[in-house]
Amino acid sequence: MTPRTLFEKVWDAHSVHRLPEGPVLLYVDLHLVHEVTSPQAFGGLRRATRRVRRPDLTLATVDHNVPTGDRALPIDDPVSARQLDALSANAGEFGIELFDLRSPNQGIVHVIGPELGATQPGMVIVCGDSHTSTHGAFGALAFGIGTSEVEHVLATQCLVMSQPRTFEAHFTGRLAPGVTAKDLILGFIGRIGTAGATGHVIEYTGDVIRAFSMEERMTVCNMSIEAGARAGMIAPDETTFTYLAGRPRAPAGAAWTRAVETWRQLRSDPGAVYDTRVSIDASTLAPQVTWGTSPGMVTDVSGRVPDLAQFQTDAERSAVRRALAYMDLAPGTPLAGLRIDRVFLGSCTNARIEDLRAAARVLRGKRVAPTVHAMVVPGSQQVKVQAEHEGLDRLFREAGFEWRNAGCSMCLGMNADILRSGERCASTSNRNFEGRQGRGGRTHLMSPAMAAAAAVAGCIVDVREWDLAAVPPLEPHPLAPPLHVVERGKGGEV
Amino acid sequence: MEPFVRHSGKAVALPRDNVDTDQIIPKQFLKGVERTGLGPALFYDWRYGPDGTPNPDFELNRSSAQGASILITGANFGCGSSREHAAWALEDAGFRAILAPSFADIFFANCCQNGLLPVRLLPQEIDELFRRVQAAGGDYALTIDLEAQGVEDGHGFRTQFGIDSYRREMLLRGLDEIGRTLLEESRIAAFERRRAIGTAGPVA
Ligand code: SF4
Numbered sequence: 001m002t003p004r005t006l007f008e009k010v011w012d013a014h015s016v017h018r019l020p021e022g023p024v025l026l027y028v029d030l031h032l033v034h035e036v037t038s039p040q041a042f043g044g045l046r047r048a049t050r051r052v053r054r055p056d057l058t059l060a061t062v063d064h065n066v067p068t069g070d071r072a073l074p075i076d077d078p079v080s081a082r083q084l085d086a087l088s089a090n091a092g093e094f095g096i097e098l099f100d101l102r103s104p105n106q107g108i109v110h111v112i113g114p115e116l117g118a119t120q121p122g123m124v125i126v127c128g129d130s131h132t133s134t135h136g137a138f139g140a141l142a143f144g145i146g147t148s149e150v151e152h153v154l155a156t157q158c159l160v161m162s163q164p165r166t167f168e169a170h171f172t173g174r175l176a177p178g179v180t181a182k183d184l185i186l187g188f189i190g191r192i193g194t195a196g197a198t199g200h201v202i203e204y205t206g207d208v209i210r211a212f213s214m215e216e217r218m219t220v221c222n223m224s225i226e227a228g229a230r231a232g233m234i235a236p237d238e239t240t241f242t243y244l245a246g247r248p249r250a251p252a253g254a255a256w257t258r259a260v261e262t263w264r265q266l267r268s269d270p271g272a273v274y275d276t277r278v279s280i281d282a283s284t285l286a287p288q289v290t291w292g293t294s295p296g297m298v299t300d301v302s303g304r305v306p307d308l309a310q311f312q313t314d315a316e317r318s319a320v321r322r323a324l325a326y327m328d329l330a331p332g333t334p335l336a337g338l339r340i341d342r343v344f345l346g347s348c349t350n351a352r353i354e355d356l357r358a359a360a361r362v363l364r365g366k367r368v369a370p371t372v373h374a375m376v377v378p379g380s381q382q383v384k385v386q387a388e389h390e391g392l393d394r395l396f397r398e399a400g401f402e403w404r405n406a407g408c409s410m411c412l413g414m415n416a417d418i419l420r421s422g423e424r425c426a427s428t429s430n431r432n433f434e435g436r437q438g439r440g441g442r443t444h445l446m447s448p449a450m451a452a453a454a455a456v457a458g459c460i461v462d463v464r465e466w467d468l469a470a471v472p473p474l475e476p477h478p479l480a481p482p483l484h485v486v487e488r489g490k491g492g493e494v
Numbered sequence: 495m496e497p498f499v500r501h502s503g504k505a506v507a508l509p510r511d512n513v514d515t516d517q518i519i520p521k522q523f524l525k526g527v528e529r530t531g532l533g534p535a536l537f538y539d540w541r542y543g544p545d546g547t548p549n550p551d552f553e554l555n556r557s558s559a560q561g562a563s564i565l566i567t568g569a570n571f572g573c574g575s576s577r578e579h580a581a582w583a584l585e586d587a588g589f590r591a592i593l594a595p596s597f598a599d600i601f602f603a604n605c606c607q608n609g610l611l612p613v614r615l616l617p618q619e620i621d622e623l624f625r626r627v628q629a630a631g632g633d634y635a636l637t638i639d640l641e642a643q644g645v646e647d648g649h650g651f652r653t654q655f656g657i658d659s660y661r662r663e664m665l666l667r668g669l670d671e672i673g674r675t676l677l678e679e680s681r682i683a684a685f686e687r688r689r690a691i692g693t694a695g696p697v698a
Binding site: 016037040050065082086148152155160162164194195198225319412435436439 | 512524544575581596599672681
């Protein structure tokens with residue numbers, strides 16, 4: 001048999017049928033649904049009197065448009081409230097499990113899927129959200145779809161898709177101290193560009209990736225879309241299995257043993273050929289900070305805002321000119337020392353427990369600069385509970401951070417958490433597009449540790465210059481609470 | 495879905511690369527539960543100042559751009575968020591086709607789902623179209639023929655474009671993709687029987 005890549009194995013295993021015109025009918029194992037991109041899909045089903053084919057393979061939560069303040073209070077914005085009510089009505093009508101605002105398992109859809117163990121190796125996972133690529137960290141083929149396709153999956157449990165090309169992103173060497181998974185993926189995007197992997201599914205390989213925890217792998221796969229890729233994947237290994245073991249939706253008992261045996265085969269065969277291949281020496285990477293309005297506009301923290309002359313084409317130069325005007329930055333300005341007004345520690349990229357620990361470690365015994373407004377928005381209510389158990393909430397609060405409830409929050413600013421015009425923000429999220437975090441707001445993407453250091457310094461700083469060697473890493477609390485076990489079909493009520 | 499066979503109309507140029515869906519339609523317009531009425535939100539932050547007054551410098555606000563149904567733009571159009579609202583807003587604002595050197599994958603699929611034709615041309619062809627729009631003072635029309643897979647302006651610009659045959663067929667006939675897939679129900683059911691879905695995961 002011809003050697004196949006990990007992607008090809010998962011693709012082949014889900015091809016129901018090849019349509020005469022070429023694309024494949026691809027079977028979906030897990031469909032994640034949220035409030036913003038689903039109402040029109042349910043509306044379409046209703047108009048056509050269609051049913052949800054497999055409600056048991058569909059899971060819904062609210063995240064994009066939820067308030068992150070006090071959950072006991074009613075929702076201020078009546079339009080947002082209607083959208084949340086619509087999802088709850090749709091989930092009820094079509095028999096879909098919903099983790100709503102009252103659920104202890106509510107959170108950003110890409111944080112709760114893995115946390116519940118619903119995300120598993122070898123699956124095809126879709127969601128009406130581009131960062132569905134996150135789930136590829138488990139060796140799943142996971143990608144974002146639009147609302148019409150959401151409706152298609154609800155009705156048929158399949159998608160019509162042409163086979164994407166394959167892309168190997170191979171990382172050699174080791175990351176230097178203070179350099180994180182976020183820096184690795186930002187550095188990669190800076191290198192290949194935001195359309196560098198369009199039409200491809202990336203597989204991340206190499207020792208650095210193997211050494212990453214699941215949370216770090218999720219950060220990497222999460223931003224695959226920012227390189228233009230439809231999905232990112234990492235072959236599952238012991239790290240993956242250890243993470244999944246015992247999670248509420250992971251197989252148990254004999255089924256677990258069988259599953260792990262199957263999952264072990266999910267790796268690219270020796271000699272498998274990728275359409276594109278890029279190799280990067282990870283040891284050359286420094287902490288990354290974006291300076292522009294696209295994730296590819298990124299450089300080392302010790303670097304400077306680039307000069308127009310560094311760019312080849314007119315189109316690039318005009319894009320950079322626009323970006324610098326929007327960011328209010330002059331070419332040649334050093335990034336370190338740039339004053340910031342806000343810090344956002346959150347999003348499906350960097351709001352899991354390890355991200356919070358990394359930031360907290362930097363903050364220990366320090367205070368947020370008086371000019372900075374900083375907040376932590378945990379990726380899920382489970383992350384929040386765990387952090388509180390470890391005392392991280394106290395540490396953040398004492399340092400001067402706001403401690404919120406789970407949601408997308410200022411990653412996209414659909415709720416009240418937004419930047420004011422002209423405010424400059426150090427953000428652990430994934431998109432620095434114009435207006436993304438609030439109209440006129442200026443976003444600098446970076447890692448959680450870098451964002452925490454910026455909060456204290458009041459400006460962008462190189463966290464490597466801080467003597468963290470003396471601060472022991474924050475470890476999981478020995479008495480960390482067991483993950484909230486939810487019974488199937490009881491998401492909303494537990 | 496309205497079929498797309500052939501369309502002639504006024505073209506407007508937005509010569510920028512990497513226009514993301516956050517620009518095409520900002521987040522505050524994603525709170526609704528309908529797919530209609532989003533035209534006024536199209537490029538909102540570029541079209542209007544913070545006080546709501548139109549920005550006269552924005553390409554789509556020029557008087558010559560009014561009534562345009564074809565958008566000519568830069569590479570990687572529609573990158574970022576998967577929000578189909580971007581395609582809905584373009585369609586609601588009267589656009590039937592978008593011409594660019596490249597599109598982001600999810601946006602491309604979303605356009606096809608809505609009868610909004612995304613046409614990939616060579617970068618030099620797009621540059622030529624930018625020049626022609628400018629030379630015509632904004633009064634520039636194109637004809638896009640999906641059947642023949644051609645674009646022409648009647649004044650010497652003429653080219654062909656590629657599109658996969660499945661998408662072409664769906665667009666030409668305005669077919670309901672879900673209805674089409676439901677015809678394969680027996681194959682889907684057979685596939686499900688072959689695998690124990692949701693237990694041990696798929697076999698490699
Ligand atoms: S956290 Fe941000 S990127 Fe992630 S799903 Fe929410 S809005 Fe999208």
